[in-house]
Amino acid sequence: MSKEYIITICDGTGCIQKGNAAIRKALEQQLKDHNLTNDVRINLSGCLGMCDKGPIVVINPGYTIYGNVTPADIPEIVEEHLVRGQPVARLAIQEDHLYNRFFRIFGDAKFFGKQMRIALRNCGIIDPENIDDYLSLRGYEALAKVLTDMTPKQVIEEVKLSGLRGRGGAGFPTGVKWQLTARAGSLNSPRAASDEKYVICNADEGDPGAFMDRSAIEGDPHTVLEGMIIGGYAIGAKQGIVYIRAEYPLAVRRLEKAIADAREHGFIGKNILGSDFSFDIDIRLGAGAFVCGEETALIRSIEGGRGMPRPRPPYPSVEGLFGKPTLINNVETWANIPVVILDSGKWFSTIGTERSKGTKVFALAGKVVNTGLIEVPMGTTLREIIYDIGGGIPDNKEFKAVQTGGPSGGCLPAKYLDTPVDYESLAKAGSIMGSGGMIVIDQDSCMVDIAKFFLEFTQNESCGKCTPCREGTKRMLDILIKITEGKGEMYDIENLKRLGSMIKKASLCGLGQSAPNPVLSTILNFREEYEEHVKDKKCRAGVCKKLLTYEITDKCVGCGACKKACPVAAITGTAKAKHVIDQNKCIKCGACFSKCKFDAIIKK
Amino acid sequence: MAKPTDIIKKKRAEAVSRIISKGYLSSKRVYVGMATCEIAAGSKEVMEVFKNAVTKGGLTDVYLSQKGCAGRCNLEPTVEVIEVGKNPVRYGKINPEKAQQIIDKHLKKGEVIKEWVID
Numbered sequence: 001m002s003k004e005y006i007i008t009i010c011d012g013t014g015c016i017q018k019g020n021a022a023i024r025k026a027l028e029q030q031l032k033d034h035n036l037t038n039d040v041r042i043n044l045s046g047c048l049g050m051c052d053k054g055p056i057v058v059i060n061p062g063y064t065i066y067g068n069v070t071p072a073d074i075p076e077i078v079e080e081h082l083v084r085g086q087p088v089a090r091l092a093i094q095e096d097h098l099y100n101r102f103f104r105i106f107g108d109a110k111f112f113g114k115q116m117r118i119a120l121r122n123c124g125i126i127d128p129e130n131i132d133d134y135l136s137l138r139g140y141e142a143l144a145k146v147l148t149d150m151t152p153k154q155v156i157e158e159v160k161l162s163g164l165r166g167r168g169g170a171g172f173p174t175g176v177k178w179q180l181t182a183r184a185g186s187l188n189s190p191r192a193a194s195d196e197k198y199v200i201c202n203a204d205e206g207d208p209g210a211f212m213d214r215s216a217i218e219g220d221p222h223t224v225l226e227g228m229i230i231g232g233y234a235i236g237a238k239q240g241i242v243y244i245r246a247e248y249p250l251a252v253r254r255l256e257k258a259i260a261d262a263r264e265h266g267f268i269g270k271n272i273l274g275s276d277f278s279f280d281i282d283i284r285l286g287a288g289a290f291v292c293g294e295e296t297a298l299i300r301s302i303e304g305g306r307g308m309p310r311p312r313p314p315y316p317s318v319e320g321l322f323g324k325p326t327l328i329n330n331v332e333t334w335a336n337i338p339v340v341i342l343d344s345g346k347w348f349s350t351i352g353t354e355r356s357k358g359t360k361v362f363a364l365a366g367k368v369v370n371t372g373l374i375e376v377p378m379g380t381t382l383r384e385i386i387y388d389i390g391g392g393i394p395d396n397k398e399f400k401a402v403q404t405g406g407p408s409g410g411c412l413p414a415k416y417l418d419t420p421v422d423y424e425s426l427a428k429a430g431s432i433m434g435s436g437g438m439i440v441i442d443q444d445s446c447m448v449d450i451a452k453f454f455l456e457f458t459q460n461e462s463c464g465k466c467t468p469c470r471e472g473t474k475r476m477l478d479i480l481i482k483i484t485e486g487k488g489e490m491y492d493i494e495n496l497k498r499l500g501s502m503i504k505k506a507s508l509c510g511l512g513q514s515a516p517n518p519v520l521s522t523i524l525n526f527r528e529e530y531e532e533h534v535k536d537k538k539c540r541a542g543v544c545k546k547l548l549t550y551e552i553t554d555k556c557v558g559c560g561a562c563k564k565a566c567p568v569a570a571i572t573g574t575a576k577a578k579h580v581i582d583q584n585k586c587i588k589c590g591a592c593f594s595k596c597k598f599d600a601i602i603k604k
Numbered sequence: 605m606a607k608p609t610d611i612i613k614k615k616r617a618e619a620v621s622r623i624i625s626k627g628y629l630s631s632k633r634v635y636v637g638m639a640t641c642e643i644a645a646g647s648k649e650v651m652e653v654f655k656n657a658v659t660k661g662g663l664t665d666v667y668l669s670q671k672g673c674a675g676r677c678n679l680e681p682t683v684e685v686i687e688v689g690k691n692p693v694r695y696g697k698i699n700p701e702k703a704q705q706i707i708d709k710h711l712k713k714g715e716v717i718k719e720w721v722i723d
Binding site: 004006060061062102104105106108109110111112120122123124125126127128129130131132133135136138139140141143144145147148149211214215218219220248250251265266272273274275365369370371372373374 | 606607608609611612615616619620622623637639640641643669670671672673674675676677678684686689690691692694722723
C-alpha cells in the first residue's frame, strides 16, 4: 500500500442508531489483520447529513463515500480499497450536495470533523473575490432553478418545509415571514398586492466578540446575494439592500465586487438569466450603532433618519422600508437559502431538532483552547461544542459558565452543559440562541464583572428613545458598580431583579427587552458570588479591584522593586528585609504585583 | 429562448474552464487565508512570499489562491496545500519564514512539515 488513508466514520445520531460502532470494531479488526493499523487513521465525524443512507464511511484521499455499510462489507472495503487501491463501486454513493463542501479538505481534523457546514459551506474553500470559484460549486444554480421551475409560491413552500428559522436570534420561521411579506398589501384588495417591496440583508453585527456575519460575507459573499435574489423573487420585490457596518471594510469591498461581478453575469439587474424577473442590490453602510441591528431601527437608518426603533406592529413585512412591505433576514439566514432550494427543504428539515432545523454558526471565544468560527447541527450539546470542538478549557482550569447570545443572552453554569443548542432549550435554560456569540468563562472570571461588562455595553448603546431602557439600564449599572466596589447591600440584589424584570417588560425594542438578561441570569445561577461581593466584600476570582487586598509574603527578599513601582508610596521596608503594604494608602493598582519577580505578593 | 438552468450550466462550464486556464490542474494547489482576521494575523505577508515564489522564484506547477476564513482563529494565518491523490495538508500559524520553508520543502520536494500541521 503506497498511501496513507484516513477513514471517517459518521458518528451522527442516525448512524449511531444504525450501528456504526459495529463497523468501527470490524474495521479495527480488519486493519489489524492486514497489518495496516499504522497506515490508516480512523476518524469519527459529526452528522454528515446522509442519514437515510447510513451508516456512512468516507475514505480519503479521493473522498469516496460508502453508504449503507454493514460490518460484513468491511473486509471487502479494506482489501479492495485500502490494499489494492480499487474503490468498491457496489457500495460507493455519488453525492452532489451543496452542504459540507469543506469536509473534503478539513473533515479529518477534530475541530472541523464534528461540524456540519451549510451557511459557511464555501468559507475557507473558495476565493471569495472570484465569481468563477462560486459558479464552479453550483453557484447561482439555485437561482436558475427557481426562475425555471418554481413559482414564487413554491419557493415559499420549500422554505417553509425546510423549517428554517431566523438566524439573527429571534428564531421566527423564515418561510412564514416570506409568506407574510409576499401577501402584504393584498389584505384589503386581494388583487392589488403592493407593487413595491424590499428585501434587506441585516449584516449589522454588533455583539461584542461576534464575527459570524463578517466571516460569512468575507468568505463567500455570493451565497448571501443569491439568497437575497431568491427572496426577492419569492415575495415580488425589485430592490434588495445589504445593511452592513462600516467597520467591516474588507467585507464591504468583497460584497461590492461580488455585486459588480453578479451584475456582469446577469444574476443581478434587468431580466435575470433571460427571465422576466428583475432585481437589484445596493449596499448601505451603518455607522456602528448596536441598536441598528434591530429591524425597525435599521430601516429608519436606511431611510436617512436616526437609528431608533418604533413599536411593532405594524411589522416590516407589512410596513417596512419607506412604508412598503419589507423582507428582512440575517446574513446567515440568507446564506442557507441556496442549500434549501438545491438540497431540498425536506433534506434540510432532517437536520437538527424537532423545532430547530438545520445548523447554527457560532463564534466560539473566551477561555477555550480552540477559539474559532464553527457551524454545528442544531441539537449539538454545549459540552460537545466546548470540549469536542473547542478542545476544553486551557491550562486545566475549571469551567465556570458559558455565555450565549451576547449582551442579550445569559450565562449558563456547568449543570447546563448537556443542554442541546436550539432555540427552545437555550431559552428554557435561561439564556438565548442569539445571533451566535458563545463565550466560555473559567474560574478566573468574576460573574458580577461579566454582567457589568455586558450591561455597560447595552447601556452605552441604548438609543434613549424609551425610558425603561435609557434610565433603567443606567440605574442597574449604578447598582452593579456599587456591588463591585464593595458598597453593595443585600437589597441591591433584589432591586436588580425587580428593575431587570421591569425593563424587560416595558422596553420598546429587543435591545431593552434583553439588556437585563446577563444580570438576571448571573443572579439566578451565581447568586452566591453576588452575595460574597455584598456580605464578605470579596471577589473570589480576584477581578473586582476595589475588593482586592495585596499582601507581601515571607517570600520577599527585599529587592525594593515593588516599592519603586508603587505610585502612592504605600510600600515601606528596608533593603534585603521584608516589605509591607500600607492597606490604607494602597489604591489596588496591581503595579507591585506585576513587578515582583519572586511571587512574594499575593492577591486576596 | 434558453432556460435559466441552461444558461447557468453554460456559465459554470465557462467558469470551470477559466479556473483551469489559470492553472487549477497544477499538481499542487496552495490556499492562503485572507479574511480580516487572517490579514490581521499577518497573512498578507505570507501571501507575498508565495506570490513572489510563483512569479519570480521559479515555483512552477502550483495554483495559488486566496480563501476566506475557515474558522481556526487561534491558528491563523492558515495555509492549505492540496495535491491530487493525497490527503490535504493544513498548516497553521504561518509567517513569511515558515512560508518560505513550505515552498522549499513541501512544494519543491514534497516533504510535509509535520509540526505545523493542524489536526
